[in-house]
Amino acid sequence: AAGVIQSPRHLIKEKRETATLKCYPIPRHDTVYWYQQGPGQDPQFLISFYEKMQSDKGSIPDRFSAQQFSDYHSELNMSSLELGDSALYFCASSKGREPFNQPQHFGDGTRLSIL
């Protein structure tokens, strides 16, 4: 079965640079979530989109922005990168309609390293 696709898998940037992470949800999934997992930490929710509209916001820095496009893929844009942004970034997708208990399915993540 098709899964959530994230690109790139690995990304190396320097401080103050920008980065764009992409997420392609499972076909027919209309909801996308972004999570950040720092070294030795548990995944933390950043932001989510349902039908191309922001639906929830977590601990996402103001330097980060995201959007969901008409084909439901999503991009996480990160600017003025800091050393502390080094982390795994996961995207998950689900169907946002009934039944509302449908689980989220995660991609393999993008490992972002800031030098």
Add this chain to the structure above:
Amino acid sequence: DAKTTQPPSMDCAEGRAANLPCNHSTISGNEYVYWYRQIHSQGPQYIIHGLKNNETNEMASLIITEDRKSSTLILPHATLRDTAVYYCIVRVLYSGGSNYKLTFGKGTLLTVNP
């Protein structure tokens, strides 16, 4: 979302059943219990979820107590590839705004030994 409490680590012998407990004593009536696992640095993998009835799928079984204050994830025949961090997460069924984020706690590191 309700908080969950899990033991930080557990060991299990290969081929034996692994029983992973989770306490969620403040769970509300409209909250589901979800289980995910994360194999080292991979994306979290969905395992199973339930509301109040026991559930079973090809990966595991979920036993929820009658008062719904705790649950147990059962891997019937653990293999070395089941070594992972297992997360028990309580999530609201419907909140009106599609804000169904998952709040990950510390989870249980299950180590399956040969």
